Amino acid sequence: MLNVGRGRDHEEIGRDDLADADPADVGAFARRSAARSTGLATPIAGAATIPASAVAACEDRPLALGRALAPLATLLAAIGLYGVLAYTVAQRTREIGLRMALGAAPNRVRGMVLRQVAIMTLVGTLVGLAGALGVGKGAQSILFQMTGADPTVLALSAVALALVALCAGFIPAHRASRVDPMRALKYE
Numbered sequence: 001m002l003n004v005g006r007g008r009d010h011e012e013i014g015r016d017d018l019a020d021a022d023p024a025d026v027g028a029f030a031r032r033s034a035a036r037s038t039g040l041a042t043p044i045a046g047a048a049t050i051p052a053s054a055v056a057a058c059e060d061r062p063l064a065l066g067r068a069l070a071p072l073a074t075l076l077a078a079i080g081l082y083g084v085l086a087y088t089v090a091q092r093t094r095e096i097g098l099r100m101a102l103g104a105a106p107n108r109v110r111g112m113v114l115r116q117v118a119i120m121t122l123v124g125t126l127v128g129l130a131g132a133l134g135v136g137k138g139a140q141s142i143l144f145q146m147t148g149a150d151p152t153v154l155a156l157s158a159v160a161l162a163l164v165a166l167c168a169g170f171i172p173a174h175r176a177s178r179v180d181p182m183r184a185l186k187y188e
Contacts, residue, residue, distance in 0.1 A: 110174060
């Protein structure tokens with residue numbers, strides 16, 4: 001027989017009762033029993049069942065991996081966006097030079113390139129959100145206890161990547177506004 005303290009002094013329960021008992025009650029009983037038998041006044045903390053320990057150990061790993069790889073993914077996205085935008089501006093060097101030769105102000109040229117970046121960002125964000133919702137629904141049907149569409153995460157991700165795209169587009173836009181018209185017309 002085991003003694004289980006539950007508000008009264010002690011309660012006697014057998015091994016069969018222990019199998020049907022709540023794991024939290026059994027854990028509390030085990031901690032009190034260990035403290036009494038060793039004579040220690042300090043309670044034992046952090047005791048848990050084996051399944052609960054296994055679940056807790058596995059829950060932290062994907063989160064830590066995500067935290068480590070998210071900045072790297074954002075950096076790669078920014079580098080890729082900068083490369084695409086710089087290439088796009090380089091392809092339009094003659095057009096930009098002609099606009100500057102005809103009297104376009106550098107601010108207007110910068111605004112023109114940033115508008116193009118904003119349109120590309122908007123289209124990319126909409127396509128990305130649609131893809132994320134589709135993949136999330138597919139993963140939700142395959143994976144246990146996964147929610148496929150968290151609006152907060154999707155909104156924050158879309159805003160963060162849109163800001164990264166606009167910041168990555170500012171450098172090529174600024175470079176385009178400083179193009180020498182004569183050099184641009186001789187380009188190629």
